[in-house]
Amino acid sequence: MNDVIIYAVVSLSLIGAAAAIVLYFVAQKFKVIEDPKIDEVEEALPAANCGGCGFPGCRGFAEALVKSANEKQSIEGFNCPVGGNDTMAVSAAILGLVAEEKEPQIAVIRCSGSRENAPVKINYDGPATCAFAHNLSSGESGCPYGCLGCGDCVTACDFDAIYMDEITGLPVVKDNCVACGACVTACPRDIIELRNKGKKDRRIFVSCINEEKGGPAKKNCKVACIGCSKCFKICPFDAITMNNNLAYIDYEKCKLCRKCVVECPTSAIHELNFPPRKEKKEKPSSTKATDGKPAAKEVPKKEVKVTEGAKPAVEKPSSAKASEDKEESKETKKE
Amino acid sequence: MKTFKIGGVHPAENKFSADQAIEVLELPKQVAIPIAQSLGAPSKAVVKKGDEVKVGQVIAKGEAFISSNIHSSVSGKVLKVDEIMDQSGYRRPAVIITVNGDEWDESIDRSEELKTDINLSKEDIIKRIHEMGIVGLGGATFPSHVKLMIPDGKKAEILIINGVECEPYLTADHRLMLEKADEMMIGIQILMKGLEVDKAIIGVENNKPDAIAHLKNLCAKYSGISIEALKVQYPQGGEKQLIDACLGRQVPSGKLPIEVGAVVNNVGTAFAVYEAVQKNKPLIERVVTITGKSLKQPGNYMVRIGTSVNELIEKAGGLPEDTAKVVSGGPMMGKALNAVDVPVVKGTSGILLFKEEEARRVEPTNCIRCAKCITVCPMGLEPILIAQYAENEMFENVENERAMDCIECGSCQYTCPAARPLLDYIRLGKFKVGQIIRNRSKK
Amino acid sequence: MNLLTVSGSPHVHGDNSTRKIMYGVIYAMIPALLVSIYFFGLGAIKVTLISVLACVFFEWLIQKYLIKGPSTIGDGSAIVTGILLAFNVPSNLPIWIIIIGALVSIGIAKMSFGGLGKNPFNPALVGRVFLLLSFPVQMTSWPKPSVLFDGIADAITGPTPLGHLKEELKGGRTVEDIMENGTKMIVDGQEVIYRLPDYMDQLLGNMGGSLGEVSAIALILGGIYMLFRKIITWEIPVTYIGSVVAMTGILWLIDPEMYVNPGFHLITGGLMLGVFFMATDMVSSPMSRKGQLIFGLGCGVLTVVIRVWGAYPEGASFAILIMNAFVPLINSGLKPKRFGEIAK
Secondary structure, eight states: OHHHHHHHHHHHHHHHHHHHHHHHHHHHHTOOOOOHHHHHHHHHSOOOOOOTTSSSHHHHHHHHHHHHHHHHSOOTTOOOTTTHHHHHHHHHHHTTOOOOOOOOEEEEEOOOOOTTTSOOOEEEOSOSOHHHHHHHOSOTTSOTTSOOOSOHHHHHOSSSOEEEOTTTOOEEEOTTOOOOOHHHHHOTTOOEEEEEOOGGGOEEEEOOOOOSOHHHHHHHOTTOOOOOOHHHHHOTTSOEEEETTEEEEOTTTOOOOOHHHHHOTTOOEEEESOOOOOOSTTHHHHHHHHTOSHHHHHHHHHHHHHHHTTOOTTHHHHHHHHHHHHHHHHHHHOO | OBOOSSOOBOOOOOOTTTTOOEEEOOOOSEEEEESOOSSSSOOEEOOOTTOEEOBTOEEEEOOSSSOOOEEOSSOEEEEEEEEEEOTTSSEEEEEEEEEOSOOBOTTSOOOOOOOOOOOSOHHHHHHHHHHTTOBOTTTTOOBHHHHHSOOTTOOOOEEEEEOOOOSSSOOHHHHHHHHSHHHHHHHHHHHHHHHTOSOEEEEEETTOHHHHHHHHHHHTTSTTEEEEEEOOOBTTTSHHHHHHHHHOOOOOTTOOGGGGTEEEEEHHHHHHHHHHHHHOOOSOEEEEEEEETTOSSOEEEEEETTOBHHHHHHHTTOOOTTEEEEEESOTTTOEEOSOSOOBOOTTOOEEEEEEHHHHSOOOOOOOOOOOHHHHHOTTOOOHHHHHHHHHTTOHHHHHHTTGGGOOOOOHHHHHOTTOOOHHHHHHHHHHHHHHHHHHHHHO | OOOEEEOOSOOOOOSOOHHHHHHHHHHHHHHHHHHHHHHHTHHHHHHHHHHHHHHHHHHHHHIIIIIOOOOOGGGSHHHHHHHHHHHTSOTTOOHHHHHHHHIIIIIIIIGGGTSTTTOSSOHHHHHHHHHHHHOHHHHTOEEOOOSTTSOTTOOOEEOOHHHHHHHHHHTTOOHHHHHHHOEEEEETTEEEEEOOOOHHHHHHTOSSSOTTTSOHHHHHHHHHHHHHTTSSOSHHHHHHHHHHHHHHHHHHHHOTTTSOOHHHHHHSTTHHHIIIIITTOTTTSOSSHHHHHHHHHHHHHHHHHHHHHSSSSOOHHHHHHHHHHHHHHHHHHOOOOOTTOOOO
8 A cells, every 4th residue: 555655756757857957948049038028018018919019019019119229229110009118218218218209099980971061961871880881982961071971980980089969970089098199090082180189178170171172162061161261361480381272280280379260261260178268249259269169069959859849847957957968068078 | 604713693684675777866056075085195276266177186195105196076166175075974085176167187088988998008007097086986095096006026916806895784885796897807907917917716705696686797708707606605706715615715914815815896986997998087976875764765865075975865865863973884894974065975885863762772790701703803812802902901911812903894793692792992992902913113 | 750770781681590590490390309209208398398497497596696698598509508408418317417507507507608609619519418428327327218208207228339349349349249249138028139129220310329419310300401591501410420431431441340430420319410410509510611521520439439439338428528529719710712713
């Protein structure tokens, strides 16, 4: 009996020892030498693996950072859009370098062709993919540049930072957008652009990319840029350029003076997160400009609907208020 | 009876207008002639606002090798050269002409007389076809002169004339074969001369027995031309399928029909070639079928290029109230139009009106892997696999599954019991793969 | 005027639909169901009804509360699964076991993969095998066939021909001996001689076995109907039957004492049910023609291997389930013949 136990213990120990020795040598032979800094940098990254930096995942970015730092002693051109300046500063510190400051950016939807502004002219019947709808025809609104409303950008977003507005049929970017650029690539019509967030999140941009002449553009959409150059002429900072009947505001040059917003005859230029204007007679155009977005126009309309809808009186204020709240939050969040 | 070997479906034929003789549609008040009507490089407009043009005058020149000239189909004054919405639903450049009288270019022979002697040499024939803006009238609008120029090292053995018209509803080619058979036969002989071949086969599906009989009678008069009656099967009119059906040869993947010694042309093209070579008449009009279940008078009309689809519909009894979809081309491969005020172009073989209940697609459900799409695919592909890869954006796999071989005939989607939008996703996949391939060749 | 609809081509759709296919399968199963009602009486109706209702109910429940999608019970696939499950169990199975079987079929084998079209294994077979492994006693006590309504609460159970044969062969007897002389058995304290049913009875279904598998004729009728309606293709049935005949034939020729003839194999047990209704299940069979040929072959060989050398007398269910597992491999390995590919 005892013999058996002894034999078992001894033989198992021997096998174990032998295996340990083999494993040790194998481990030595196939050891992968990796810069420990890669791990450290990866720790500092947000681990979102969104690919917004242009590398496959955060690990890939960390490897590229360390490689560049070792070879060129600089990490210029590298940027983690999710983590922003803080993350880049930490990463750079690990590598003994200094990161350049970069303006934080956010995705901007440059189309206001909501169902109201650009009424539906055909029925699209097919898979809900912008990429396919774009190849098939000019889209339900008829505007060959406008948003198709199938939500490829929403599908592409890893951060739940973009959603389709039920009423307008347009995507809306939320504040938690990290500017990874996934939606920019996903959009077959290049409507989405990454722009600087701006001071206090204040931004001015042309919410249209239609390069058609004024007539056809207006025919499809009330709030299209008609290429009239009024904004171009009034801009004191040369921030606006005209190209193919389309105005474009350079966010680096724009000083947020808001002159162009008032000037635009079709309210195609949007301003965001500005305090409401106090002034004088300009009121009609200014209100139009501040809530140039289709969403705002919906507010009174919806209220009317509620009252008309013969609903119990108790419900009326609450639902109206709810819709108001919704609109409000949209106002602040909408790009 | 011959047919192609792999796959195929048999949709309901619905050829309502088969007995309607070709009528000439009266001149419209205004035409809009898009200046990019064929495959290949777009042509350049050579007229400007205010110019007076005659019927048959060149209004846009195709300068590249694969491109074609565009001629004015009416006489009158150029209103403007501007972008208009064409059949694609996008705005493209076009020449808009206000019609004034019907004055033809002097060089065009407008007599009814049949000219049987072919006087031009091979080179002149090709040149004339190029000048006259002849393109494949089957729908793909590939410039015809390019087809006649055989690449070095290859030799054409046989000319196949596509009189299949496998698309349901359409009857334009059918009527042409019945009414313009002599002209067509001479056109075929011209094409044979241009290709230096001594044999031609006209493939016709046997749902057109009158056309087959009529052409068979004529064959005696024209040497080297024979008729092949084919079993009704969609998509027999596909170039590769037709060669397979007539000759039993399969064109390898990614290659042109000349690889197996065949050149395919449509009957409409043969007729246009006759008019171009013998009568000096450019491609300014074509036969268009207008049909639909609730249309009052379905028919076949000789329509000047650039005429609005709307006029055609008016002629056929007006747009029915219940119309919910207008398709240019056949129901299997045609294109749904965004609006009816778009011009008829060289590739428009028919205008099809669908009622509300026909226009809407069936709601797709889960794929049950019944493999019917694989059975019917005439290219031997696996449509469901390609569609699923495309849906999940795995475009490398889309390419590996040979999506680029797909001829977009729509048989898979037609037969799918779960009504899945297979072809939609395959198209998307092909588009993306095309981009990937182009990027690759750039590098 | 209405807004024009714009969609990609094709603009017409054939008259195929999932619903039509599923109801076609249901129609094809009616002859077999009628035969089983004839032989097993109300028990067959009760089992089938409960199985179908349970399957439909579970599908509805899961679709509504777990998947939270639109209801899919209208397509008829749950009914098919329900009937097939009932066909695969004895007609005197307790209700609660059937309901467990339905839950496994629909819940585990089908809906957990995402519903119709996503399941790698045939749901009814998974349910059946689950029950067979979990409740071997109940699942293998077959009621003796008795002509219609000849006593519903018939507690007398008899073996299936295949089971009986296997048992006796193990005991060292020869095929001929078993067939000719029968076997002495004690039933209700009385000694009776059990004989294997003759071929006519086997064809018609007058023998012990699962509810739907007994009548080869009725199943073949259903199979022909489905072939005619193009619900199934010839590849799988032909190769399946062919390989079973070939393999059992070879064994039989080698030693007729030990191995029973191919005809017996064909018309007893669940082979015909498996051939026409289980192996041809669209969802869990290969997609290309070549793949289907291989699949049928594999099913046939495995069925015979299990029947002759395995622990169970019946092998069709296991064979089909095993081959189901190979389907993804077959699909990725055997592609259809592409156009323009030179035949080798």
